[in-house]
Amino acid sequence: MNAAITVKGLTMAYGSFVLQRDLNFTIERGDIFVIMGGSGCGKSTLLRHMIGLKPPAAGSVWYDGENFWELTDEDRAAVVRRAGVLYQSSALWSSMTLAENVALPLQHYTDLTPSVIAELVSFKLALVGLAGFEKFYPAQLSGGMRKRAALARAIALDPDFLFFDEPSAGLDPISARNLDQLILELRESLGATVVIVTHELASIYAIATNSVFLDSDTKTMLATGDPKTILQECTDPTVLNFLTRGTGKREVRTV
Amino acid sequence: MDDAVQYLTFTCEQLDDWDTRLLIFVKSIITAARERGITIDLAGLPQGAHRLLVLSEAVPEKTTYDQTSHESPVVRIGRLTIALSGKLGEAATFTGEIILAFGDFLAGRKPFRARDFFYFVQACGAESLPIVSLIAVLVGVILSFVGAVQLQMFGAQIYVANLVGLGMVMEMGALMSGIIIAGRIGAAYAAQLGTMQVNEEIDALRTMGISPVGFLVLPRMLSLMLMLPLLCIYADIMGILGGSVIGVTMLDLSLVEYLEQTRKSILLSQCGHGLLKASVFGVLIGYAGCLRGMQCGRSALAVGEATTSAVVTSIVLIVVSDSFITFLLYR
Secondary structure, three states: OOOEEEEEEEEEEOOOEEEEEEEEEEEEOOEEEEEEEEEOOOOHHHHHHHOOOOOOOOEEEEEEEEEEOOOOHHHHHHHHHOOEEEOOOOOOOOOOOHHHHHHHHHHHHHHHHHHHHHHHHHHHHHHHHOOOOOOHHHHHHHHEEEEEEEEHOOOOOOOOEEEEEEOOOOOOHHHHHHHHHHHHHHHHHOOOOOEEEEEOOEEEEHOOOOEEEOOOOOOOEEEEEEEEHHHHHHHHHHHHHHOOEEEEEOOOOOO | HHHHHHHHEEEOOOOOOOOHHHHHHHHHHHHHHHHHEEEOOOOOOOOOHHHHHHOOOOOOOOOOOOHHHHHHHHHHHHHHHHHHHHHHHHHHHHHHHHHHHHHHHOOOOOOOOOOHHHHHHHHHOOHHHHHHHHHHHHHHHHHHHHHHHHHHOOOOOHHHHHHHHHHHHHHHHHHHHHHHHHHHHHHHHHHHHHHHHOOOOHHHHHOOOOOOHHHHHHHHHHHHHHHHHHHHHHHHHHHHHHHHHHHHOOOOOOHHHHHHHHHHOOOHHHHHHHHHHHHHHEEEEEHHHHHHHHHHOHHHHHHHHHHHHHHHHHHHHHHHEEEEEEEEHOO
């Protein structure tokens, strides 16, 4: 195993308001890494620091041994190009069809002919169970379908890193479980390193191999490691309360 | 409440029905009793009311205070200055990104989709014609009326054609087109980009390494730069036709006479002044609309504010730049 992403001494702040400080953890290549914690603790903000949308107040994010925020704009863009992101709101471009959404990164970064791009787009949509939906607009789809379409766009360039911001938010339990299975299969087939922001315990226990727990009261991380191991070994009451849904029973429940 | 009271209890046997207002009343009593150290027994309250009261106090009230209300004027001025310099920095970055994207475009790289550009050309141009026609004709009519009242006194009503022609070509055509487009298109740009900001669509572009300025802003600005001068020429013609209606119907001038007098009064260079203004207005409206959209926060309220701000900024910029250009051309 080797480190794909390393976060060192990261501090997140909005102006003078510090959200989290001194975050340190490593994401190994091939991990399904979960950023977990209660609402408002800064999970999504941490993701924004990691994908280049917001520079940290202090500390650093390292990709393959390179300090991401000290790279030149071109080098940083090259790192970002290796990542696919699924946003909480799906963030599909509403004026484009699903095919155009998935095709845009391919048109932007490859010299493939339109017919090859069209085939690739159909294949990516088929991977997420949306074969035949090429000409649909995002507004014509359900929330779960939009999430899957956004996932097809995120994997358009066969990324090394996949980032998910609350992937199961707003989904029914079956759709959420199917999305978990899809994430697992894509990780296996693409060999990507997956980072997921979530507080869905069923998803965390079902797919995570590594994690970090952020706490909004102490404004720092309280635990890192495999969530199932944390559940069995952690003595911190806040973490235990979260991972046992307040029951105190150290049982892994994936449904 | 009497200071001799040591113990407080509730009796609600005769209470048939209650709602949350009862709880508000009871809470005020409890607060007053606690301040005086009186022991309270809630057992006499209806069971549901008792449980709701316990629930309302289950999580301790978070003590917050408005930091800004305790700040001295100096600190507030400092904070405002930092916020203003932040906004100026954003505007400068945005300007730089536009210049870079425009450079890419001139260098032959295609940072946006042609289909998007033609969509915006249609929205700015063909779809704006009805409202531009209406306003330009009415402005021509108004100018003609105002001029006719004065010039008729000297028997010089033929010069109404000069007044309307020069007024439209040098000033009103560009100004009215600019103001209409600021309200119609500048506001739409701010709302579109603001909504994309709320839906994280702009973040999605950034994380894909695609410049939102090149992909979203440039086609919008180019379409305005192309269409506003054309709309200005159209507004000039419609304004002159509007003026001619008054000339023909009220001043006993023939249409040919009126149009010939207009032709004689207008120089090509004067048309150029109007087109120069329209071109500048096009850039300013596109800039203000897109800047406000890109600066938009992540709520429905922020989209509304961005839209309003885009229109106000555009109109202020139009009037200020109009004054400046007029001063430069006629000093």
